Amino acid sequence: MTISKDLIDAARGAVPCDLNLANCSLLDLLRGVIRKGATVSVRKGIVAGVDDGLRAERTIDLKGQFLAPGLVDSHVHIESSLLAPPEYARIVAPRGTTAVVADPHEIANVMGYDGMRYMLAASEGLPIDVYLMVPSCVPATDFDTAGAALYASDMHPFLREPRVLGLGEVMNYPGVLYKDQKLLDKIALFRDAAKPVDGHAPGLSGGELSAYISAGIGSDHECTSVAEALEKLSKGMYIMLREGSTARDLRNLIPAITPSTASRFLICSDDRHPNDLVDEGHMDHALRLLLAGGVDPIDAFRIACLNPATWFGLKTSGAVAPGYKADFVVFDSLEDFRARMVFKDGVLIAEDGRLLVEPPGARPPARDSVNIKWLTEEDFRIPAAGSRIRVIEARSGSIITGEKIMQAKVESGLCVADVARDLLKIFVIERHSGSGNIGKGFITGFGLGRGAIGLTISHDSHNMIVAGVDDRSIFRAAKHLNKMKGGMVFAVGDEIVLDLSLPIAGLMSDEGPAIVVDRLRAFEEIFVREGLSNRTPLMTLSFMALPVIPKLKITDKGLVDVERFSPVNLFAD
């Protein structure tokens, strides 16, 4: 932060301010009161004074409406919205979000350093501030083939980026407990620079939690119970209350918020799908839940605005006071919070849900990301090397799977799908290095009667994953994903029934939210029409290659028994 002499002059009244926001009910989060009839004076995007009697070129009478700092999403994977940062901003800015702290873990698994650079470039000049945390766990495991790796030695340049705040969620908690040197090197790099290190420690407690924290990890967004949150608070963590699309923990944790603990909570979305952003909202939704849950409004806004600034070291954010960024949300009800006006850097950027400024276009990524070996239909054959097979048992709405031993259906020496028993073939096709690796297996729990579903989003390595009934459809789906440079597809035989291209790292669209949301709804409708028993087949499929969530998963190298932390053979004979 440089010192603005112009701001000093404006605050003293020696030069006029640009804007007075008069007659507002100011949420004074620093003092903890609501100040009626307040006037906020802004000069060149910065607050010059509050109730200091300053003149301004322009005055907006807010007629008693509330004015608070803009809302902050303290932990988000923007990639989960399937939108590039500018298009993401288009949805969340009008809802009162003026800053997000993004961990570009997904794109980093595909494109590594380049992915991080892409997210920095693509989030320049938006109507929200996009801060970044450097993904700490790329690759996530050694079981599969990620597109990239990020070591401490790759991270140094990011320490000099003003919008890079710290190290992203340290998911690999066993790595901390067992003192994995590569991981400790990353943590030490940011800790030594006095920058925040975010945590991710679902269910960790007692000595193991203490050990994890003692390494310098200071936040957690994985709490699901009050007891878990209170232990983590006591041990020094900031607790991010998560309201994502799938993980919706916020409501359960409200009883942990008291006047005495409120300063240590934040809100975040983690993973939130674009339709939920459009239908339900973003941090405005989380804030409504807090307020409806009985959290004192001052505490609720501290959680949404001031506390993230404290945790992330953003010294001029999160409050309305001299020298702070002029990022505000104006609203008229504490009972039903809706952003009426949103100011970013002193400029009115949204009103009644409409964005008044045009974000820059989604910039193309550094390179295409789908790089698979030349395939033929024959590559999807599974020779019958036994009669009993290990089948992944998927459950609708869950990323945890079971393992089911089933009798293989064999035709001409090949194991094939069996619609009657809801048995599909599933493949993970390595898509980063053109290695030709294909993991082959079977899955149940989809209820797909024909065709194949495929996508290039498959956590965390984001290889291509396709499940289907027949090799023709599977081959067609894979070919089409390749042609689109990534995306989602439903193919039946030679026909592409529906697709959504995600050419940015195979994860994000280059289109706006309207198109993406429409296409996702069309997928939902088709899957209903096709009679699938799984209500979230794309989401379910996208987690079948994540070999850290029990029990049976599949990577480009084959099946993995997560509980035994070991590869296993398809055939159980």
Next chain:
Amino acid sequence: MTISKDLIDAARGAVPCDLNLANCSLLDLLRGVIRKGATVSVRKGIVAGVDDGLRAERTIDLKGQFLAPGLVDSHVHIESSLLAPPEYARIVAPRGTTAVVADPHEIANVMGYDGMRYMLAASEGLPIDVYLMVPSCVPATDFDTAGAALYASDMHPFLREPRVLGLGEVMNYPGVLYKDQKLLDKIALFRDAAKPVDGHAPGLSGGELSAYISAGIGSDHECTSVAEALEKLSKGMYIMLREGSTARDLRNLIPAITPSTASRFLICSDDRHPNDLVDEGHMDHALRLLLAGGVDPIDAFRIACLNPATWFGLKTSGAVAPGYKADFVVFDSLEDFRARMVFKDGVLIAEDGRLLVEPPGARPPARDSVNIKWLTEEDFRIPAAGSRIRVIEARSGSIITGEKIMQAKVESGLCVADVARDLLKIFVIERHSGSGNIGKGFITGFGLGRGAIGLTISHDSHNMIVAGVDDRSIFRAAKHLNKMKGGMVFAVGDEIVLDLSLPIAGLMSDEGPAIVVDRLRAFEEIFVREGLSNRTPLMTLSFMALPVIPKLKITDKGLVDVERFSPVNLFAD
């Protein structure tokens, strides 16, 4: 901060801890509760866990006593204790203070960069943590001759010192408002490094306060009223509640402390004399005042321990949690707080007021600091260039003076003292560069009947200041101060009635607290015996050369009318 693999192992229970502090009532400041029957486990000076069931080599049963983090003095000039840092630590450590944030403004005015380096070296390895702020206003004014100057260019090396936290109190608020480039350069240096910049803005409000804050100044310890504190809170400042020897503002500010504001308050002593430290206490005294004033104990300890860690960015201080420093105070009453045991870095360093470790000796300063031109008795003559003189009107217990026009008493063409009218001669002798500058004037308000009082403490430039009845005594006092390399003296004719040598920069003793306190008491007794009307003659005298406090002051260059911000002639004719 590096990561300790040993600590990770200890927290997990893979290696035993060094110490368990069992059965305590833990003030869990992070969660905001008192946890009875808690066990705190320590490994190599760091908390490994709390109630994590860890084994330890040694266990101390605290039998239900309270355990809290060590107390922090958030703003202190150690020089005001007249003690070198190790001897200062000897008094405050047994009272529960485990860290102080010192602004070595006084020694810096004498010795500049060397003074700052001396304080760093002399505070190494003490039983308390001494953190330093770099003095921002050296020299304080251009009216007199300080021993040194500190510009931004001198400050860069200190940014790399782990115990240097930020920039010390920016007293020169007009310099901020009028954009003094040399001052802004200093603030920008620390602000850009994301380090705290302490403020000092007595009575500043409205637009001027906003302008001052907008430059990046984030704390204030000069509030004297609740309204002042609340405005400063609203505008983003951390408020340090001061309980010094002279300035005692803490009690008046207690009504500003509510559950909603408590996180923005700290406590400090600013200037506290050694006798008050010995008789009344240090931060333990301030804490007793908070508790007696009805502040919730959790909030009171947050103010004393956790909030300073937040403001100063001390990420592993201020709480008892994994990875935090094992600095604790054990006590048995919240009604009458007294430190029973003090642990520093996991070691019991004090018990029932006794220090159990020996601090290192006071290291000699880099050089002697009293450098005056060869003087003779004749140098103290004041030729009568007029008949009416401007006299400094001193008031007991105050640093503000009046100006009184009096008839000069003239003998043989020289203006002389006049005991009958309480009119003393006063001299400020430049002592840094041997320039020979002597400011000459008259003062009233002491009631001294014979002899001369002199000292080398005179804010902020700490030139030699002597007031007396006759030239012989004045000369003797000055000569003795020179011989002692600084200190305090009362001389009558050729006799030194009492002295205290302060050879460290002319500000601090090289003796322990017992000797210094005894000697100060002896001074007090003598001044009573001599019948002085001023009850604090040494303190009063030490502020007569501070040309920023109204109305009439004297520097080595002569009299200054502070209200007119201008030098004035002794003679008013």
